[in-house]
Amino acid sequence: MKKVTFLINSLTQGGAEKIALQLYLNLSNSVNVINFVTLTNEDFYKKEIKKHVINHSNKITKTTKFMSLAKYFRGNNDVVLCFSLDLACYLYILRVLNIFKGEVICRFINNPDNEIGTSLINKIKKRFLFYVLKKCDLVICQSDAMKDLLISKYEFNNNKTVRIYNPISIANNNESSFEQTDKEILKLLFVGRLSEQKNLDDIIRISQLLRDKGILFLWKVVGKGPLENTFKDLIREHNFQESIVMCGSSHDIENYYKWADITTLVSHYEGLPNVLLESISHRTPCVSYDCPTGPSEIIIHEKNGVLVPQYDVDNFYQSLIRVKELNLKNDNIENTLMKFSEKKVCDEYYKILFKR
Secondary structure, three states: OOOEEEEEOOEOOOHHHHHHHHHHHHHOOOOOOEEEEEOOOOEOOOOOOOOEEOOOOOOOOHHHHHHHHHHHHOOOOOEEEEOOHHHHHHHHHHHHOOOOOOEEEEEOOOOHHHOOOOOHHHHHHHHHHHHHHOOOOEEEEOOHHHHHHHHHOOOOOHHHEEEOOOOEOOOOOOOOOOOOOOOOOEEEEEEOOOOHHHOOHHHHHHHHHHHHOOOOEEEEEEOOOOOHHHHHHHHHHOOOOOOEEEEEOOOOHHHHHHHOOEEEEOOOOOOOOHHHHHHHHOOOOEEEEOOOOOHHHOOOEOOOEEEEOOOOHHHHHHHHHHHHHHOOOOOOHHHHHHHHEHHHHHHHHHHHHHHO
16 A cells, blocks of 8 residues: 655644644544654644654754755655645755656635735746646645646646545534524634734624614624734724624634634635634534635535625625525535545545555
8 A cells, every 4th residue: 555645844734734733633544654754843622643744843944944855755655645835836846856756736716816825036936836837646635726727827737637636524513512692793704824814804804793773793703814903993993892802812712713603704705714614514514605616515505504795795695694694504515515425535535545
C-alpha cells in the first residue's frame, strides 16, 4: 500500500487545519500508513495525534521552510497531500531537483482569483505559482465553481483537477450550554478570521438597518485576526457595544452554533465555507452572500437558509427576518448536507490517495 503524508504549515485555528485533522483522524483509522507533518509547532487544536514537526518554532522564513522541506523529504517517495499552495510548489521544485521522489497532490482552499494579490509583482508570483501547480500530480478543489474556474480561466488540466467537498459530521442535538437569550432578540453569529476577506464592514451596515427598523438583535463574532482592533473601533464608533459582541477564538464553537438563530457570512470570496456546513449540521440556518465560491453549493433556498446577492445589505437584512419567520432552526436541515457527509468525502479521499 502507498505511504501518504499530510503536509501543512501549522495547526493554527482555521478551516484548512480543521479539515486536515478531520481527514487524518478518519483515514488513519482504516490505514496505518499516513504521516502527519507540520512545518511549525503552532497548534490550536491540541488533538492527540502522532505528528512530526519539521521546525520547532512558530514562524520561519521562506528560505528556512524550503531548506527544512528539502532535508525532511530527501529520498522520500510518499504521496504527499499538501494543505497549502506554497507547500505544493516547494515540493514540486524539490522533485524537479531530484531531492523528493514521490507524488504531489495540491489542495486548493480558496477562490483562485483572489490568491496572492493584484500588484504587478504579485501577478508575476501568481503566474509562476500556478505554472508550478499545474505540474502537480493532482489538484483537489473544494467546490465545483473553483474547479471550473481553474480549468476555464487558468487552463489547469481537466484530467488532473478534481472536486472533493469538505467533510462534515452531522450533529445529534441542538441544545446549547449557553444561557438562553430573550426569544424576542434575534441571535446572529459570525465565525471566521477577522481579515479583509471577511468584509466585516457589512456587519456594521446590516446592524444599522436592524437598529433603524427597531429589531432587537445580538450578533456574536467568534474569531481573531489582523482586523480585530479595527472592528472593535467600528463597533464603538457606531455604538453597537451592546449588540455586537466580540467573543475571540473558541474551542467550543458548537455551542455558538446551537445558540444562534442564524449564522451569517458576508465575505468578499471563499473557497467552500466550513462555517456554513458546520452551522447547518447543528440545525442552525444561514444567510450568506452569494460570493465566489462555495455558498451556492451549500445553501438551498429557504430549506437551510437564504443566499443574498453580494453586497446587497438591504436584501441581507430582509433575509434575516425571512429566515427567522420560516422557523428553520431545529428543522432537520442537516439532511440537506448528505453530499458533504464525512463518510462520503473520506471515501473519496481514500480512493484518490490509495487507489489511483
